[in-house]
Amino acid sequence: MSLRLFPELPLLRRELTELAARRRTWVLRSLAGLLLIGLASWSVVRVLYSVIGMMSAPIDFPLQALGIGAEIFPHMALLLFYAVQLLMPSLICGSITIEKERNTLGTLFVTRLSPLTIVLEKLGSRILPMLTFIILTFPVLAWVYTLGGIDHRLLLATLWFLIWECVLYASIGLVCSAWYSTTVGAFIASYVLTGVLYTLTTVVRLRLPLPFPIWQELIDRLSNQPVFAGFGGAGGMNAVEGLSHLFWAVWPAALASAVLILLARRFLVTRAEVSRSSILLKVFRALDSFFRDVNQWTTGGRMVLQERSTLPDCDPVAWRERSKKSLGKPHYLLRLLLVLQFPVLFVCVLAYTSNSIDGVLPLLWLLWIITAMVIVVKAATLISSERTRETLDALLSTPITNAEVLRQKISGMRRMLVMLSIPILTVHFSRILRQGNLSLYSRQMMVDQVSWLAAYFVLSLLSTWVLMQLIAWFALRLGARASTQARSFLITLVALGLWFAASAIVLPVGISLFAHFTDSGARYQDMDDFFNDGLFQRGDPLMGNVWSVAADVPGQALLLACRPDGSIIATQILMRTSTEVWNTRRTSVGLYVLRSRYTASESLLLLILVTGMQWGFYRLLRRHTCRRSARLLGRVDESVLQSQGVA
Amino acid sequence: MSQPSETNSDSAVAAINPREMAISLRNLRVTYGRFEAVKGISLDIPHGEVFGFIGPNGAGKSSTFRVLATLQPKFQGQALICGLDVLRQAQKVRDVMGFVPDFFGVYEDLTSLEYLHFFAAAYRIPTEKRKSTIDDVLTLTEMTHKAHSQVDSLSRGMKQRLALARVLLHDPKVLLLDEPSSGLDPRARIEMRELLKALRELGKTILISSHILSELSQLCTRIGIIELGQLVAQGSLDDIYRRLQVMRVVHVRVENANPELFQRVQRIPGVESVEQQVDRWAIRLHEDQLTIADLHQSLVDVKARLTMFQPEAMDMETAFMKLTEGKTT
Numbered sequence: 001m002s003l004r005l006f007p008e009l010p011l012l013r014r015e016l017t018e019l020a021a022r023r024r025t026w027v028l029r030s031l032a033g034l035l036l037i038g039l040a041s042w043s044v045v046r047v048l049y050s051v052i053g054m055m056s057a058p059i060d061f062p063l064q065a066l067g068i069g070a071e072i073f074p075h076m077a078l079l080l081f082y083a084v085q086l087l088m089p090s091l092i093c094g095s096i097t098i099e100k101e102r103n104t105l106g107t108l109f110v111t112r113l114s115p116l117t118i119v120l121e122k123l124g125s126r127i128l129p130m131l132t133f134i135i136l137t138f139p140v141l142a143w144v145y146t147l148g149g150i151d152h153r154l155l156l157a158t159l160w161f162l163i164w165e166c167v168l169y170a171s172i173g174l175v176c177s178a179w180y181s182t183t184v185g186a187f188i189a190s191y192v193l194t195g196v197l198y199t200l201t202t203v204v205r206l207r208l209p210l211p212f213p214i215w216q217e218l219i220d221r222l223s224n225q226p227v228f229a230g231f232g233g234a235g236g237m238n239a240v241e242g243l244s245h246l247f248w249a250v251w252p253a254a255l256a257s258a259v260l261i262l263l264a265r266r267f268l269v270t271r272a273e274v275s276r277s278s279i280l281l282k283v284f285r286a287l288d289s290f291f292r293d294v295n296q297w298t299t300g301g302r303m304v305l306q307e308r309s310t311l312p313d314c315d316p317v318a319w320r321e322r323s324k325k326s327l328g329k330p331h332y333l334l335r336l337l338l339v340l341q342f343p344v345l346f347v348c349v350l351a352y353t354s355n356s357i358d359g360v361l362p363l364l365w366l367l368w369i370i371t372a373m374v375i376v377v378k379a380a381t382l383i384s385s386e387r388t389r390e391t392l393d394a395l396l397s398t399p400i401t402n403a404e405v406l407r408q409k410i411s412g413m414r415r416m417l418v419m420l421s422i423p424i425l426t427v428h429f430s431r432i433l434r435q436g437n438l439s440l441y442s443r444q445m446m447v448d449q450v451s452w453l454a455a456y457f458v459l460s461l462l463s464t465w466v467l468m469q470l471i472a473w474f475a476l477r478l479g480a481r482a483s484t485q486a487r488s489f490l491i492t493l494v495a496l497g498l499w500f501a502a503s504a505i506v507l508p509v510g511i512s513l514f515a516h517f518t519d520s521g522a523r524y525q526d527m528d529d530f531f532n533d534g535l536f537q538r539g540d541p542l543m544g545n546v547w548s549v550a551a552d553v554p555g556q557a558l559l560l561a562c563r564p565d566g567s568i569i570a571t572q573i574l575m576r577t578s579t580e581v582w583n584t585r586r587t588s589v590g591l592y593v594l595r596s597r598y599t600a601s602e603s604l605l606l607l608i609l610v611t612g613m614q615w616g617f618y619r620l621l622r623r624h625t626c627r628r629s630a631r632l633l634g635r636v637d638e639s640v641l642q643s644q645g646v647a
Numbered sequence: 648m649s650q651p652s653e654t655n656s657d658s659a660v661a662a663i664n665p666r667e668m669a670i671s672l673r674n675l676r677v678t679y680g681r682f683e684a685v686k687g688i689s690l691d692i693p694h695g696e697v698f699g700f701i702g703p704n705g706a707g708k709s710s711t712f713r714v715l716a717t718l719q720p721k722f723q724g725q726a727l728i729c730g731l732d733v734l735r736q737a738q739k740v741r742d743v744m745g746f747v748p749d750f751f752g753v754y755e756d757l758t759s760l761e762y763l764h765f766f767a768a769a770y771r772i773p774t775e776k777r778k779s780t781i782d783d784v785l786t787l788t789e790m791t792h793k794a795h796s797q798v799d800s801l802s803r804g805m806k807q808r809l810a811l812a813r814v815l816l817h818d819p820k821v822l823l824l825d826e827p828s829s830g831l832d833p834r835a836r837i838e839m840r841e842l843l844k845a846l847r848e849l850g851k852t853i854l855i856s857s858h859i860l861s862e863l864s865q866l867c868t869r870i871g872i873i874e875l876g877q878l879v880a881q882g883s884l885d886d887i888y889r890r891l892q893v894m895r896v897v898h899v900r901v902e903n904a905n906p907e908l909f910q911r912v913q914r915i916p917g918v919e920s921v922e923q924q925v926d927r928w929a930i931r932l933h934e935d936q937l938t939i940a941d942l943h944q945s946l947v948d949v950k951a952r953l954t955m956f957q958p959e960a961m962d963m964e965t966a967f968m969k970l971t972e973g974k975t976t
Binding site: 312395 | 742
């Protein structure tokens with residue numbers, strides 16, 4: 001028997017080999033690496049130019065830029081910390097659940113690997129790839145380091161904290177993975193916990209002994225400029241006071257991680273055979289039970305909506321979605337609606353009585369996030385759930401056409417979409433009531449106001465419906481080819497995030513660059529001018545130039561229509577503008593990134609155009625998805641062959 | 648030992664009009680990336696025939712089934728069902744064909760009756776005819792008493808019956824059954840076999856794959872043996888046995904065994920070889936030159952005092968083992 005210096009770590013080796021063998025690992029790694037490097041470079045350029053812009057004299061000698069690394073470094077460090085929080089849960093949430101889904105956890109238990117070893121090796125197998133992501137940004141870090149102003153101890157301390165950040169968030173994800181039976185459940189729980197931790201430590205600034213102080217300290221240090229900025233200059237030595245300080249600074253995170261790892265070890269064993277019941281189903285069952293009890297207690301068990309047993313007529317796929325799925329049955333949907341509607345009404349009444357016109361705005365965004373998530377979960381898994389349950393082949397051997405299968409699947413979601421739209425429309429309606437009450441000054445004003453509010457409500461109804469359909473078809477299109485529900489859900493979620501990022505960041509930057517190199521940007525004499533005047537000095541770093549380029553309503557409508565949240569923003573613009581209609585003056589709409597001035601009719605036109613364009617996108621997407629349905633479902637379609645000229 | 652296919656000759660194939668066949672495959676090739684799952688299978692199954700498809704796991708059976716069930720958009724060659732091209736006339740093919748895959752995924756939220764109504768609607772059976780059609784198939788598959796049971800609660804045997812009931816709803820001419828007996832207990836298997844016999848009596852053309860070879864021998868009029876994506880043999884059971892029996896092995900035990908007698912036996916015309924084993928001789932003979940009875944007579948003639956004379960049993964399992972080499976992908 002030979003003594004090994006390092007343990008063999010077979011599971012870690014297997015996991016890393018498996019990860020390395022998957023093509024998607026490399027695709028994702030490349031994408032994440034490019035994104036990180038891109039964001040880091042962007043951060044560097046942004047800070048560099050803003051610092052230069054603040055200097056009294058223009059830089060004409062490169063050595064004058066020396067020392068501004070200290071200005072740039074905190075931004076980059078923050079970016080890396082956020083990257084860890086964003087990526088780590090998705091990396092680790094499937095580490096144990098995948099063993100449960102493949103029924104291979106039992107095989108691991110009968111080996112000589114102890115549960116703690118399994119947990120630790122799983123942890124290592126996900127932390128190492130995360131560290132590789134961080135390493136990808138080293139070239140940018142190195143360049144920033146060469147600009148000067150960064151003490152090497154600060155650099156090392158940041159890396160030290162980053163490693164512990166990885167361990168802490170990996171431990172959170174690992175506990176979720178050990179607890180849940182499915183990757184989707186673990187994924188959602190990991191991000192919810194991460195969000196809770198973020199909210200408690202950053203937004204609420206809650207100070208608790210464990211596990212938050214380390215995180216709090218890091219954020220405080222990184223976000224408070226003097227700590228880092230001063231470090232490169234005189235008197236910054238108090239930021240890192242040596243090795244002992246570094247060691248003691250991370251002990252809460254280390255302790256919290258240790259506790260979480262031990263919990264994960266415990267759940268690994270106790271919840272190894274947990275049944276794969278849907279979380280949604282559990283929620284529904286609990287709600288069902290609660291409402292049944294309430295109904296029994298209040299009315300003696302009378303039912304408003306009696307569930308009748310029906311049989312399919314000519315649309316069997318839609319029938320099954322409507323009458324046999326939890327999110328299709330009217331009484332379930334009604335109960336879910338009640339759960340959503342009560343808090344919505346409460347907040348709306350609160351906003352109404354407190355004269356806060358924008359009080360319901362965060363609620364509207366929250367409702368949209370919930371709505372989008374529910375639609376994505378449902379629509380993305382419509383086909384993959386058939387595939388997972390091995391029912392798709394039987395369905396596809398019938399004469400229903402491919403496009404018809406997809407159309408009926410979405411059609412089966414209609415009730416759910418109606419239910420989800422009610423709280424959103426309630427928020428819109430409450431704003432109408434609020435504004436209606438504000439301005440009953442004259443008959444003419446009332447007529448104006450009523451017509452505007454009616455237009456607002458009709459357009460918000462239309463835009464809500466169009467956006468829901470757009471998201472549903474988007475999710476169906478992306479999720480249809482995936483082999484598992486977890487994969488289809490994750491693919492769609494990532495794609496939705498990319499869509500948002502692309503439309504909110506890439507498109508404006510692209511337009512700004514386009515403006516610079518065309519006539520509209522010709523006023524910029526050089527790149528400094530472009531960055532300082534064109535891109536950054538318009539109140540908003542990204543959008544400033546965009547609105548000057550696309551100042552007309554159709555141009556801005558196109559920009560908004562490209563965003564998944566475009567119609568929501570356009571609805572807000574209309575509401576803001578409509579408040580000014582009866583005051584008969586033009587208004588400045590300052591919602592989010594918008595800098596342009598609109599008249600009421602312009603804002604109305606804007607919403608019509610955005611809704612119309614998104615309807616067009618939805619129809620195009622639907623048409624394209626139906627055309628590609630054979631490929632999505634993996635089935636012969638003679639119409640496709642005929643269109644390709646195969647006679 | 649692998650034997651080359653003889654029934655798959657070009658001349659035999661050319662003589663048959665594929666449009667008149669219930670199922671016809673010509674040089675079918677299915678590839679997944681670089682992997683070739685099916686390597687040029689040609690096959691003709693006339694109407695009313697029960698054709699057994701035998702092969703080890705990964706041999707290409709399910710890929711062939713998927714092509715015929717219009718679930719495999721990419722393949723080379725020609726595949727016809729009742730004269731209809733599965734690529735260009737896929738919708739029509741789905742009307743004349745019923746497919747039971749090798750797994751039975753359930754719509755766990757439906758009862759058996761709802762399940763059948765679901766597929767009756769999918770097969771576009773007129774609403775007024777659905778009830779009687781469903782009653783008929785439930786009776787045929789002896790599932791009437793389970794009509795209101797949740798599909799999820801049915802035993803595997805019952806689920807397979809329900810799957811058969813499903814594909815009978817639109818009264819297809821051709822049934823594609825991919826391992827319908829897989830995972831069934833002995834009773835359910837026997838019941839399934841009887842049900843398939845009943846379907847055969849109804850004149851359905853059935854293409855069935857199974858690992859349980861004895862079952863196929865009782866049910867099939869012809870069989871095809873597939874290995875590594877190629878048909879190594881096809882024909883009636885008698886054809887295949889006869890072809891395999893060309894090199895038959897007979898085990899004998901001789902009381903007066905000696906080297907001289909051993910040589911005399913080797914010299915009997917039609918004997919290919921004699922292998923001396925621990926307690927017996929294994930005589931390999933060309934059965935077309937020397938029958939089993941003639942060998943017995945010849946042994947007596949060379950003064951061999953026989954205490955055991957045992958021709959090697961030739962059943963479907965032996966045939967399968969002889970024709971295939973157990974290669975899997």
